[in-house]
Amino acid sequence: MGSASPGLSGVPPSRLLLPPDTVLRTGLEKVAVGAGAMGPERRDWSPSPPATPEQGLSTFYLSYFDMLFSEDSSWVAKGPGASTREEPPDEPEQCPVIDSQAPGGSLDLAPGGLTLEEHSLEQVQSMVVGEVLKDIETACKLLNITAAAWMKERTSLGAIHYCASTSEESWTDSEVDSSCSGQPIHLWQFLKELLLKPHSYGRFIRWLNKEKGIFKIEDSAQVARLWGIRKNRPAMNYDKLSRSIRQYYKKGIIRKPDISQRLVYQFVHPI
DNA sequence: AATCAGGAGGTGG
């Protein structure tokens, strides 16, 4: 009762309430999964992994665009010349974000003589930044942390903010600045990050019950591998990763669900 | 065989 799904301000609830797979199993996933044409049992992922874009900054950029596209793409349609069918969230491998469409240093220019394209580009960027900031605030509320703290952790997004904003410097500038060189990510954050991007990682880890924060690691080896990459620990494996998860029991960050199942865990404070 | 639980020493920021 008390914790009945707090209002997600700004985000149309219609999408969030859908069972995860309905939305996400559309275009891209179908392609990726269909390519192998394998059933639910497929752990031989080793040859040509199509979705392992796990190398730092780009990950987070992308994850945010994933969210924007999958949960609310209205900002795209709002744009003046934005044709809606042009930007499906199609390449999880790459970093299709802001800098990709801005060659050179056109991001931090003065709002002077802009061509039409540049102008609409900037509008789009502003909208993106606005949406990102809104999402951050929402996430922070739900996580019960301050935006500044969040930004400190997510330095990569701080970079976005820096790069893309000529108008939005309402908050956290100083906070961001001091930590732009990279903060160590916590395991629980990493897991949430993966869970946020079912397009790319849904085959490795996914929500069983997002509202309750219950998730399942579908491919323990892959999740461990990604974690090892992120932390630069080539010898990482699920045995060690799970030990770290178990450290969270005492801290009240992650626990085993009431009905304990293999490879299933639950965030104590779900989003 | 894989996963789970948790003790214990080590490490890097």
Next chain:
DNA sequence: CCACCTCCTGATT
């Protein structure tokens, strides 16, 4: 000091 990492023993699925 903290958040793991690593290794380990023993239990459970």
